[in-house]
Amino acid sequence: DTEVTQTPKHLVMGMTNKKSLKCEQHMGHRAMYWYKQKAKKPPELMFVYSYEKLSINESVPSRFSPECPNSSLLNLHLHALQPEDSALYLCASSQDPLQAHRINTGELFFGEGSRLTVL
Amino acid sequence: AQSVAQPEDQVNVAEGNPLTVKCTYSVSGNPYLFWYVQYPNRGLQFLLKYITGDNLVKGSYGFEAEFNKSQTSFHLKKPSALVSDSALYFCAVRTDGNNRLAFGKGNQVVVIP
Numbered sequence: 001d002t003e004v005t006q007t008p009k010h011l012v013m014g015m016t017n018k019k020s021l022k023c024e025q026h027m028g029h030r031a032m033y034w035y036k037q038k039a040k041k042p043p044e045l046m047f048v049y050s051y052e053k054l055s056i057n058e059s060v061p062s063r064f065s066p067e068c069p070n071s072s073l074l075n076l077h078l079h080a081l082q083p084e085d086s087a088l089y090l091c092a093s094s095q096d097p098l099q100a101h102r103i104n105t106g107e108l109f110f111g112e113g114s115r116l117t118v119l
Numbered sequence: 120a121q122s123v124a125q126p127e128d129q130v131n132v133a134e135g136n137p138l139t140v141k142c143t144y145s146v147s148g149n150p151y152l153f154w155y156v157q158y159p160n161r162g163l164q165f166l167l168k169y170i171t172g173d174n175l176v177k178g179s180y181g182f183e184a185e186f187n188k189s190q191t192s193f194h195l196k197k198p199s200a201l202v203s204d205s206a207l208y209f210c211a212v213r214t215d216g217n218n219r220l221a222f223g224k225g226n227q228v229v230v231i232p
Contacts, residue, residue, distance in 0.1 A: 004162075006162075031218055033218075040207065040225065040227070041224070041225070042209055042222035042223065042224055042225050043163065043209075043222060045219060045220070048218055048219075050218065055218070056218070056219065090162055090163065092163075094218070106151050106153070106168060106170055106213065107153055107165045107168050108153075108163075108165070108220060109165065110155075110162040110163040110164070110165075111162050112161055112162040113161070113162045115160070
């Protein structure tokens with residue numbers, strides 16, 4: 001069982017809708033990530049929050065808006081999406097990424113994902 | 120820059136036979152290497168990692184991997200494959216102070232009963 005919880009598991013939305021994906025972790029991790037994954041492809045990094053501050057935005061279109069209300073929660077707000085945005089959206093967390101050399105740090109823990117379909 | 124190559128698209132193996140999934144990497148600095156497995160319609164599950172120390176790393180579900188610095192490789196192995204090992208496997212690398220994880224393209228493993 002994953003310790004990173006994502007809701008909803010499935011989401012169908014029209015191109016004019018506004019919806020949000022939610023992610024929660026209780027492992028005390030200080031870095032949280034959003035990835036987008038197309039079928040049979042590797043995950044593509046979208047955003048990284050480190051200590052609740054946005055540290056990486058991989059030139060993601062503004063129709064995707066991340067939010068990190070506290071160290072345990074990560075949201076992804078969706079507005080005016082396109083059909084090509086349909087994908088599996090994965091949330092992940094890790095311990096302090098700036099100390100990846102430590103034995104007990106480094107790996108990402110992923111949630112089960114939110115399957116998004118844009119009509 | 121950091122990158123990972125997984126040269127094969129699909130690995131077919133008979134149940135009970137040894138399973139090997141290949142991975143080579145390219146980084147500036149010391150590599151931190153990871154293997155993840157993904158079952159259909161699921162998230163990625165962490166299998167094992169190499170950070171430092173012993174080059175042979177043991178992980179979940181009987182998997183192991185060997186770090187080879189001279190060949191810049193980190194191949195995943197399992198002595199005896201199970202049908203339930205059929206899944207998509209990703210190798211990934213990052214370096215110290217870098218929270219970008221570079222994934223390989225993935226390998227579909229098919230274990231034939």
